[in-house]
Amino acid sequence: MRKKMMMLSAILLVIALMGTACSSGGDKGQSPESDVESKGFTNGKFDPPITLTTVGSVGSNYVFKNGETLENNVHTKWVKDNLGIDIKYNWVTSGDQFATKVRLDLSANNKMPDVIHIYDPQLMSDLIESGKFMDISSAFDKYASPKVKQIYNQDPMYWAQVTKDGKHYGLPTLSRAQQNDTLLWIRTDWLKKMNMEPPKTFDDLEKIMDGMKKTDFGTGPVNPPLAISIKDANMPFVQWRGDASWIFGGYGIIPHYWNKWNGDKLEYGSVQPQMKQALAKMQDWYKKGYLSADVGLIDVGKSDDTFRNQKSGIMTGPTFQASVVRSALNKNNPNAEAAPFPIPAGPSGKPGLRNTTVPGGAFLINKDFKHVDAFFLYINKMYEIGDPPKGSEFENGYAEGYDYVIKDGKVSSVEADFPDKQKVNVASYFLSGQPFVDPELELNSYVKLYNGEKPSTPFETRMYNAVPESERKDPKNVLEWKAAYYTLQQKDNTLANLFLGPPTPTMKSKWEALVKMESETFLKIVYGKASIDEFDTFVDKWKKMGGDQITEEVNDWYNSVGGK
Known part of the structure; x- marks a missing residue:
C-alpha cells in the first residue's frame, strides 16, 4: 500500500512539473488569451485575425461599387488585411428599421453583437440599462492613443x-x-440687379425679400424669396437644411433647445416669451409671401428645391450647401451667382443660431467581448487615417477610384473627374458610418485655405483637391472656404442644446403629446389660422401637462453628468 502511495505521489509530481514547464513558455499556442490580445494590439495587427461582430443599416444615400456591400467592401477588406480584424455583420437593414430590429433582439434576449453603434438616445439608454454592455473607462485609459x-x-x-x-x-x-x-445663401447676381447689399439686420433682409418679389429676373415670379422648411414633427424649426431656427435666434431663443435662457437652470426654448415675438415675425413674413404657402409641408431634403430651380433667391444651410450652388443651380443656369453670408442680426441686436451638437451617437461594447483592445486598435487607426501623416497610403483619400482619382497626373476629388462620374463616401462603410476626425479640423482647414494659405498636410490637401481647379485661383470666392470662414466668425452667436440625455421618466409618457401640441399650435400661428395670443395658452397647457415636471427632470440629468 505504501509503495502504491509513493508511486502516486511521483506521478503527481511529474504532472505538476510538466504543467510548470508548459506555463513557462513551452507551447505558445496555450498562452492566456490576454497575452494574445496584448500582442495583437502592440503589434498593430491580430494574427490570426479575430472576429468583431456588429449590426448595420444602409440608406438611400449609400453608394457601392464593384458589387460591394456594407458587409464586404474596400474598407472591411483593408481592416482585415492590415489590422487582423474581421468585421462580421449579424444583420443589415434599412436605416428606418434599425432601432426596431435592435429592440427585437433585446426583448428576445438574443446575443448582442460585440460592437454596436447607436444614435437614438432612448435606445442607447435602454441598452446601457440592460447590463449587456461594459463600462469602457479603464479600457479607454489603457488602449486609446494619445491623439x-x-x-x-x-x-x-x-x-x-x-x-x-x-x-x-x-x-x-x-x-x-x-x-x-x-x-444664408443668396443670389448675389439678383442683389446686384436690385442694387442691394447683403443683409446685416432683419430689416435689411425684409427689404431684399420684398425686392425679390417685385423684380423681374427673367426666371419667372420669385415665389417664395426665402426657401425654408418647418415640416419635421419633432423639431420643425431646427433643421440641418432649410433651417428656420435663426429667425428665433434673432430674438435670443432657439425653439426645442434646452439652455440657461434666464439664469442657472435649463429651460425649454419653445415656451420662453421671446418665442411669441419670433412667431409673430414668421406670421408676418408668411402673410407677405416671403415664405412658401406650404412651408409646413415641404420635406427638409427638398427645402432648397425652389432655390435650385430659381424660384427663390435665398436658401439656408451650412457649408455643404455649396454643392447645391455648384451642381444644381449652376447646372440650371451657368451664369447664376450665389454666395454664403452670415446670419443677420435680429431685434435682440445680434444674430442667434442653433449650435451643432458634436457628440452624436456612440459605440457600445458587449461586456462579453474579449477583444476590446481590437476595438480600440480600430478606433486609433481610424483617427490616424482621418488626419494622416505625409507619406501615408491615405494621403490622397481613403481609396483611389472611390473618393479620389488621379487625372492627368494630379489628384482630384471632384466627382466630374471620375471616369464613371461617381464619387463614393467611403466613410459610410466605417463602423460609425462617418469619418473619424478631430471635430475642429475641417473648419479650421477650410479657413486656412480661405485666407490664401497653401495646404500643408494631407488632410488640407484633400480639402483643396475637392474644389475645381478653376475656382481655387481666388480663395476668397471658393464657396466652401468662404462658408467656413463665416461659420467660424459667427461661432459666438450660436446657442447650444444642453440636454443630450435620454428621455426623462415624464418625457416617456408625456413628451409625444407635448411636441404634437407645440407643432400644431406654432404652425397655426405661422399660417395665420390662430392668433399670436394662442402662444400664451400653449405655454400654460405645456406646463400643466407635464412640462414643469420634465424641466425638473432635465435639470436632474444635467447636474448628474456634471453640467455647468
Missing part, C-alpha cells in the same frame, strides 16, 4: 450620453464642429 485621448478630453460633455453613475458605458462618436450651423 484619441486629446480629442475626447476637449469637452467633458462629449461623454454625457454614455455616462451613468460616473462610468462611461460607450465611446461617443463625434461630428464635425459647427457642421450644421446655418448661413
Whole structure:
C-alpha cells in the first residue's frame, strides 16, 4: 500500500512539473488569451485575425461599387488585411428599421453583437440599462492613443450620453464642429440687379425679400424669396437644411433647445416669451409671401428645391450647401451667382443660431467581448487615417477610384473627374458610418485655405483637391472656404442644446403629446389660422401637462453628468 502511495505521489509530481514547464513558455499556442490580445494590439495587427461582430443599416444615400456591400467592401477588406480584424455583420437593414430590429433582439434576449453603434438616445439608454454592455473607462485609459485621448478630453460633455453613475458605458462618436450651423445663401447676381447689399439686420433682409418679389429676373415670379422648411414633427424649426431656427435666434431663443435662457437652470426654448415675438415675425413674413404657402409641408431634403430651380433667391444651410450652388443651380443656369453670408442680426441686436451638437451617437461594447483592445486598435487607426501623416497610403483619400482619382497626373476629388462620374463616401462603410476626425479640423482647414494659405498636410490637401481647379485661383470666392470662414466668425452667436440625455421618466409618457401640441399650435400661428395670443395658452397647457415636471427632470440629468 505504501509503495502504491509513493508511486502516486511521483506521478503527481511529474504532472505538476510538466504543467510548470508548459506555463513557462513551452507551447505558445496555450498562452492566456490576454497575452494574445496584448500582442495583437502592440503589434498593430491580430494574427490570426479575430472576429468583431456588429449590426448595420444602409440608406438611400449609400453608394457601392464593384458589387460591394456594407458587409464586404474596400474598407472591411483593408481592416482585415492590415489590422487582423474581421468585421462580421449579424444583420443589415434599412436605416428606418434599425432601432426596431435592435429592440427585437433585446426583448428576445438574443446575443448582442460585440460592437454596436447607436444614435437614438432612448435606445442607447435602454441598452446601457440592460447590463449587456461594459463600462469602457479603464479600457479607454489603457488602449486609446494619445491623439484619441486629446480629442475626447476637449469637452467633458462629449461623454454625457454614455455616462451613468460616473462610468462611461460607450465611446461617443463625434461630428464635425459647427457642421450644421446655418448661413444664408443668396443670389448675389439678383442683389446686384436690385442694387442691394447683403443683409446685416432683419430689416435689411425684409427689404431684399420684398425686392425679390417685385423684380423681374427673367426666371419667372420669385415665389417664395426665402426657401425654408418647418415640416419635421419633432423639431420643425431646427433643421440641418432649410433651417428656420435663426429667425428665433434673432430674438435670443432657439425653439426645442434646452439652455440657461434666464439664469442657472435649463429651460425649454419653445415656451420662453421671446418665442411669441419670433412667431409673430414668421406670421408676418408668411402673410407677405416671403415664405412658401406650404412651408409646413415641404420635406427638409427638398427645402432648397425652389432655390435650385430659381424660384427663390435665398436658401439656408451650412457649408455643404455649396454643392447645391455648384451642381444644381449652376447646372440650371451657368451664369447664376450665389454666395454664403452670415446670419443677420435680429431685434435682440445680434444674430442667434442653433449650435451643432458634436457628440452624436456612440459605440457600445458587449461586456462579453474579449477583444476590446481590437476595438480600440480600430478606433486609433481610424483617427490616424482621418488626419494622416505625409507619406501615408491615405494621403490622397481613403481609396483611389472611390473618393479620389488621379487625372492627368494630379489628384482630384471632384466627382466630374471620375471616369464613371461617381464619387463614393467611403466613410459610410466605417463602423460609425462617418469619418473619424478631430471635430475642429475641417473648419479650421477650410479657413486656412480661405485666407490664401497653401495646404500643408494631407488632410488640407484633400480639402483643396475637392474644389475645381478653376475656382481655387481666388480663395476668397471658393464657396466652401468662404462658408467656413463665416461659420467660424459667427461661432459666438450660436446657442447650444444642453440636454443630450435620454428621455426623462415624464418625457416617456408625456413628451409625444407635448411636441404634437407645440407643432400644431406654432404652425397655426405661422399660417395665420390662430392668433399670436394662442402662444400664451400653449405655454400654460405645456406646463400643466407635464412640462414643469420634465424641466425638473432635465435639470436632474444635467447636474448628474456634471453640467455647468
